[in-house]
Amino acid sequence: NAGVTQTPKFQVLKTGQSMTLQCAQDMNHNSMYWYRQDPGMGLRLIYYSASEGTTDKGEVPNGYNVSRLNKREFSLRLESAAPSQTSVYFCASSEEAGAYYEQYFGPGTRLTVT
């Protein structure tokens, strides 16, 4: 049981390049999330998918797109990378615990845009 996995672990892009960050979970969770973490800013929600086939914007969606490929996989795409998107990106999935959802995080992707 690997939990939440993310690829790649590290990436360097030039401004204007595109890339897709991959996330998969093997815990049969319905909900999945993408966050970014910047120094002094904490974790901020980019997009989420409450169930297979649905996606919604979070706090900071501009410059990103997502795809919920199936129940296991949720990808994040940067179409035209900008230096402001230099960050650590975390994928998470959540398990319903009674009436609430407990989130579990993947190891993260460290992205640098030059």
Place this chain on the structure above:
Amino acid sequence: QKEVEQNSGPLSVPEGAIASLNCTYSDRVSQSFFWYRQYSGKSPELIMSIYSNGDKEDGRFTAQLNKASQYVSLLIRDSQPSDSATYLCAVTPPGSGGGADGLTFGKGTHLIIQP
């Protein structure tokens, strides 16, 4: 604007003492509350969740919730050097389906346990 506030620290505590971490939140009707531990360069790890007023204990950890004061805290008893990390407080916004649509995080408190 929903906010979760934490003292950034660093909070320095001697080994074996009780570490007390605090968090306040702005939205009075927030429903569920979480504490995550994050070691440097690693991902957040869920250590406690609490939904009702009062205390919840799990091993050396105790979470305390006071909804009237909009305050949630984490106590770590018998602190160990391995507890040195950043502790993130997270809150489920109201109307969020119990958290299915994401959490609002504080910026974290950096805790240092001195041997």
